[in-house]
Structures are given as structure tokens and as C-alpha cells.
Amino acid sequence: xxxxxxxxxxxxxxxxxxxxxxxxxxxxxxxxxxxxxxxxxxxxxxxxxxxxxxxxxxxxxxxxxxxxxxxxxxxxxxxxxxxxxxxxxxxxxxxxxxxxxxxxxxxxxxxxxxxxxxxxxxxxxxxxxxxxxxxxxxxxxxxxxxxxxxxxxxxxxxxxxxxxxxxxxxxxxxxxxxxxxxxxxxxxxxxxxxxxxxxxxxxxxxxxxxxxxxxxxxxxxxxxxxxxxxxxxxxxxxxxxxxxxxxxxxxxxxxxxxxxxxxxxxxxxxxxxxxxxxxxxxxxxxxxxxxxxxxxxxxxxxxxxxxxxxxxxxxxxxxxxxxxxxxxxxxxxxxxxxxxxxxxxxxxxxxxxxxxxxxxxxxxxxxxxxxxxxxxxxxxxxxxxxxxxxxxxxxxxxxxxxxxxxxxxxxxxxxxx
Ligand SMILES: [Zn+2]
Ligand SMILES: [Zn+2]
Numbered sequence: 001x002x003x004x005x006x007x008x009x010x011x012x013x014x015x016x017x018x019x020x021x022x023x024x025x026x027x028x029x030x031x032x033x034x035x036x037x038x039x040x041x042x043x044x045x046x047x048x049x050x051x052x053x054x055x056x057x058x059x060x061x062x063x064x065x066x067x068x069x070x071x072x073x074x075x076x077x078x079x080x081x082x083x084x085x086x087x088x089x090x091x092x093x094x095x096x097x098x099x100x101x102x103x104x105x106x107x108x109x110x111x112x113x114x115x116x117x118x119x120x121x122x123x124x125x126x127x128x129x130x131x132x133x134x135x136x137x138x139x140x141x142x143x144x145x146x147x148x149x150x151x152x153x154x155x156x157x158x159x160x161x162x163x164x165x166x167x168x169x170x171x172x173x174x175x176x177x178x179x180x181x182x183x184x185x186x187x188x189x190x191x192x193x194x195x196x197x198x199x200x201x202x203x204x205x206x207x208x209x210x211x212x213x214x215x216x217x218x219x220x221x222x223x224x225x226x227x228x229x230x231x232x233x234x235x236x237x238x239x240x241x242x243x244x245x246x247x248x249x250x251x252x253x254x255x256x257x258x259x260x261x262x263x264x265x266x267x268x269x270x271x272x273x274x275x276x277x278x279x280x281x282x283x284x285x286x287x288x289x290x291x292x293x294x295x296x297x298x299x300x301x302x303x304x305x306x307x308x309x310x311x312x313x314x315x316x317x318x319x320x321x322x323x324x325x326x327x328x329x330x331x332x333x334x335x336x337x338x339x340x341x342x343x344x345x346x347x348x349x350x351x352x353x354x355x356x357x358x359x360x361x362x363x364x365x366x367x368x369x370x371x372x373x374x375x376x377x378x379x380x381x382x383x384x385x386x387x388x389x390x391x392x393x394x395x396x397x398x399x400x401x402x403x404x405x406x407x408x409x410x411x412x413x414x415x416x417x
Contacts, residue, residue, distance in 0.1 A: 007121030017321060018310055023106055025152060026126050033145040035104040035128055040084045042108065046074040052083030052260065052292055056199045063111040077110035082301055085129045090294030100132040120307060127303035136237035138300040139264050139284065144244050146280060146302060155270065155312050158279065161251035162266045163222065164234040170227035175201050177220040188215055205255045221252040233263055256281060260288040264300065272312055280304035324350040326368035330361055330380035338379045344407060368394065
């Protein structure tokens with residue numbers, strides 16, 4: 001037998017129902033904030049992620065599914081959504097006619113990570129991207145919709161961390177300070193950080209190794225280096241969050257692993273996920289579009305892991321899907337009538353199932369129970385002769401005799417569940 005690839009899951013049963021419900025809830029809520037959906041391709045040119053996410057990030061260094069196609073072109077299965085949305089926006093020249101655009105996406109992403117609990121190689125993300133707005137109102141739009149989504153799902157044990165990474169004017173000073181701080185602590189750094197220190201000292205801040213974590217307490221903090229514009233932006237954002245009653249904690253350790261962020265970055269953590277796992281993360285990335293050869297376009301966005309979100313849903317309701325009707329057909333001469341009834345009911349908007357093997361009455365009723373039919377229609381030769389069927393309410397166990405004619409008149413549409 002051939003098995004699936006490690007870290008690539010089949011989603012079915014209860015999980016599949018929760019996926020559907022979550023996706024419709026996301027679509028419903030994002031619509032209230034006027035986000036438009038974009039369905040992006042799963043494969044992109046490798047260069048998009050190398051240039052977009054940054055060559056010295058974990059994702060590009062060691063986690064991408066990259067291969068050459070038959071034409072010798074290097075392609076990558078998308079590890080995240082933002083670079084693709086920026087590519088899409090510029091390619092279709094959407095910016096210009098409208099200078100304020102909001103998109104969302106939901107779909108699978110691919111990263112070659114060590115498979116462990118909560119980490120898959122094919123996982124799903126929902127994300128939003130807001131373009132054209134340099135003001136922290138962009139952050140407010142994105143963060144307020146996120147908070148509303150989490151509250152509607154019922155996830156409450158979250159902490160919302162924010163930080164500012166400054167801009168091209170003030171960040172170099174901070175990087176320099178970081179570099180000198182870590183320069184005489186080389187022996188206390190993990191191998192990755194020894195290398196990162198020279199290329200991008202900011203990455204040392206969110207290193208997961210305990211060895212490096214110990215150093216960080218005394219490390220210089222970015223917020224002490226912000227220029228006036230960045231400081232004002234950050235203050236204004238905090239005021240806006242107060243206005244919407246969104247509670248947050250400032251956390252200078254939040255720097256995100258990606259190169260493209262500037263000013264605002266944030267992460268939403270849940271205690272149930274453990275210390276290192278963010279449920280959702282995002283930030284402002286004003287340079288990315290231009291870096292990818294597109295419009296000079298301020299932007300803000302976030303992405304959340306759907307599987308992680310689902311792992312937090314404590315709702316214990318039974319998600320197995322019910323059906324409206326099960327039709328029990330007894331005897332050869334009832335088949336024709338029975339099959340017609342089934343077709344009519346389905347086209348009237350009811351979910352209907354029947355036993356295609358036409359087993360005994362007992363086994364048909366057992367199947368009706370198993371499929372959680374709300375009502376069962378029993379059609380035997382005797383009923384057909386009398387022009388009726390038996391309608392059984394499976395929850396209350398009550399039976400009534402109904403004229404088949406009523407079905408054709410459309411009366412059944414009034415049956416409520
Ligand atoms: Zn600045
Ligand atoms: Zn390290």
C-alpha cells in the first residue's frame with residue numbers, strides 16, 4: 001500500500017467539518033471589513049520568495065520545497081502568502097485605479113519543517129493584506145478584524161504582543177548597537193546566531209535556542225532607538241488600539257523571522273499552544289512591493305495557522321454531519337416511487353440518503369440512525385397502494401401518515417428542522 005508523505009495530512013470527518021465552518025466564518029467576518037478574496041497559485045518562481053522573504057531567513061534557507069520543472073526553471077511551493085499577494089497586485093496593476101486595497105486568502109502552504117505535534121509540512125493559512133495606507137489605521141483595520149475573528153471562534157486565552165522594528169532611518173543604529181552587544185558574547189551564541197550576527201543581527205532576538213535566550217534580557221531594545229516618525233506611528237497605533245478596547249502587551253522580543261517587516265510587528269500567542277508558538281503573526285511591510293520591482297506601496301498584513309486555530313477549539317459538539325431524510329424502501333414495487341421521492345426531496349434542498357442495497361427494514365432503519373437522519377420516510381408496497389408514506393421523526397420517535405401527493409404539491413417545503 002502506498003502511504004501519504006510525512007507531514008502531509010488527509011483532512012476528513014469532524015476536522016473537515018470544522019475546516020468548512022471556520023472558513024465560512026472567516027469569509028463572513030472579512031466581508032464586514034470589506035476584504036476581497038484572492039486565490040493564488042500554489043507554485044511560484046523561487047526568486048519571488050528569495051527576494052520577498054529574504055535569503056537569510058529560516059524559511060528560504062532550509063524550509064522551502066524547491067525543485068526544477070521540466071523546463072529547468074526553479075519553482076517553489078509557496079511557504080507563505082504575502083509575497084504572492086504583492087506579486088499578484090503588481091502584475092495585474094490593481095493599484096492605481098484604487099489606492100486602498102484589502103485582500104484575504106485561505107489555502108495550503110508548504111514548509112519542510114521537522115514534523116512534530118502541531119507542525120505539518122502542508123498546513124493551511126488564512127491571511128489578510130492591506131495596501132496603500134501608511135497611517136496606523138491600516139494596523140487597526142487588520143488587528144480589529146483579527147480580534148473579532150478570535151472572539152467569534154471563542155478563543156480567549158490569547159496574549160497580543162506588539163513591537164516596532166523602526167524604519168530604514170532608525171534601524172541601522174539599532175542593528176549596530178545589537179552587533180556590538182553580541183560581539184564579545186560570541187561563545188554564548190548558537191551556531192546559527194554566530195552566522196546571523198553579521199548578516200542580520202535582528203534575527204538574534206527571536207532565536208529559539210535557550211543559550212541565546214539568556215543573553216537577550218540585557219540586549220538593547222529597538223524601542224529606545226526609534227526615530228520620531230516611527231515613535232509617533234507606534235504611539236498613534238497604541239491610541240487606536242485603546243479606542244477599540246484591544247488589549248496588548250509591548251514586547252521588544254517580537255521581531256518576526258522575515259526580512260520584509262518595518263515598524264509594526266505583532267504576534268498573538270495562546271497559552272494552550274506553548275511558549276514558542278504564535279497563533280497569528282504579522283506586521284507592516286512598506287518596502288516589499290518596491291523590493292519586488294512593483295509599486296511603492298505601504299502595506300500591512302497578518303497570517304494565521306488554521307490547524308493551530310482548530311487545535312484550540314474546545315467546542316465538544318458532535319460535528320458529524322446530519323442528514324435531513326433517510327428513505328426506507330420496502331419491496332420491489334416501491335423502488336420506482338422511492339427513487340422519485342428521493343430525487344424530488346434533494347432538488348427541494350433537503351439532504352437525503354437511502355440504502356442502495358435495499359436491505360431488511362431493520363437494517364435500513366439502523367442505517368438511518370447511523371447517518372443521523374432527522375426524519376425517515378418509510379415507503380412500502382402497502383403505502384404506495386394507499387398513496388401515502390410514513391414519516392418518522394427520529395428524535396421523538398413519532399410516526400405520522402402523510403399523503404404522497406403533498407410532496408408533489410410542494411407542501412413538504414414547509415417542514416422545518
Ligand atoms: Zn524610524
Ligand atoms: Zn541563537
